[in-house]
Amino acid sequence: MLRLALFQPDIPQNTGTMLRLAACLGAAVEIIEPAGFDVSDRHLRRSGLDYLDHVTITRHCSFSAFEAWRREAGLRLVLATTAGALPYTDLAYGPDDCLLVGRESAGVPEAVHAAADARVVIPLRAGLRSLNVAVAAAMILGEAMRQTGGFRHP
Numbered sequence: 001m002l003r004l005a006l007f008q009p010d011i012p013q014n015t016g017t018m019l020r021l022a023a024c025l026g027a028a029v030e031i032i033e034p035a036g037f038d039v040s041d042r043h044l045r046r047s048g049l050d051y052l053d054h055v056t057i058t059r060h061c062s063f064s065a066f067e068a069w070r071r072e073a074g075l076r077l078v079l080a081t082t083a084g085a086l087p088y089t090d091l092a093y094g095p096d097d098c099l100l101v102g103r104e105s106a107g108v109p110e111a112v113h114a115a116a117d118a119r120v121v122i123p124l125r126a127g128l129r130s131l132n133v134a135v136a137a138a139m140i141l142g143e144a145m146r147q148t149g150g151f152r153h154p
Contacts, residue, residue, distance in 0.1 A: 001026070001027065001028055001095065002027045002028075002093075002095060002097055002098075002099065002141065002144050002145065002148065002150065003027060003028045003029070003030055003075065003097070003098040003099065004018060004021070004022050004027050004028070004029050004030070004098075004099050004101070004137055004141055005029075005030040005031075005032060005066070005077075005098050005099065005100040005101070006018060006029065006030070006031050006032065006100075006101060007032045007063070007100055007101065007102045007103060007108050007112065008032060008033065008034060008035055008036065008102075008103050009031065009035050009036065009037075009039075009103065009104070009133075010035070010036035010037070010103050010104040010105050011036070011037075011104050012037045014104060014132065014133050014134045015031075015035075015037075015039075017134040018101075018133075018134050018137050019051060019052060019055055019057065020051040021134065021137060021138050021141065022055045022141075023051040023052070023054040023055035024051070024054075025141060025142075025145055025150065025151075026150065027055075027141060027145075028055070028056040028057075028058070029055055029056065029057045029058070030057075030058050030060060030066060030098065031057060031058070031059045031060065032060045032062070032063055032066045033059060033060065033061055033062065036103070036105075039059065063111070063112060063115075067115055070098060073096075074096060075096050075097065075098045076094065076096060076097050076098065076117045076118065077098050077100055077115060077116045077117050077118075078091065078093070078097050078098065078099050078100065078116065078117065078118045078119075078120060078140075078144075079100045079102075079108065079112065079113065079116035079118070079119045079120070080099065080100065080101050080102070080120055080121075080122070080136050080137070080140050081102065081107060081108070081113065081116075081119050081120070081121060082107070082121060082129065082130050083107075083113070083119065083121070084119035084120045084121030085119065085121065086118065086119065086120050086121065087120065087121060087122075087123050088120040088121065088122055088139065088140045088143055089143055090120075091118055091120050092147065093143065093144035093147045093148055094148065095148050095150075097144060099137070099140055099141055099144060100112070100116065101133050101136060101137050102133070104132075104133050120140065122136055122139055122140070
């Protein structure tokens with residue numbers, strides 16, 4: 001199962017959007033804390049609406065705890081970053097990939113970049129910096145699902 005990891009999310013509405021995305025597409029979600037808001041079930045329910053009952057969410061108290069879990073699980077870490085060199089559509093995704101998006105305000109620190117097995121970028125028009133993190137997550141998760149046969153029409 002593909003996984004979407006959120007590194008220290010800042011904005012509850014974006015987190016709710018990504019939780020809804022994961023629920024609808026059948027991906028698990030890893031939340032790497034600390035977050036910029038209270039990630040209790042009550043607050044997540046407010047931003048994720050009734051979709052939270054349809055997504056598996058695991059909270060990790062730090063990046064080092066997440067990284068230990070990920071390595072033990074044998075998952076490849078794919079980082080979405082504006083500093084990536086490989087367009088997200090050029091990577092061959094696998095079902096054991098964990099797609100990581102950074103903080104809305106600051107991305108991820110260099111140590112997280114170094115830990116990534118692959119770093120992908122969404123090519124943008126010249127002079128524009130980045131997309132909303134939930135939009136970027138949807139594009140990359142969608143491509144990974146397309147490549148791995150994750151889309152099945154009911």
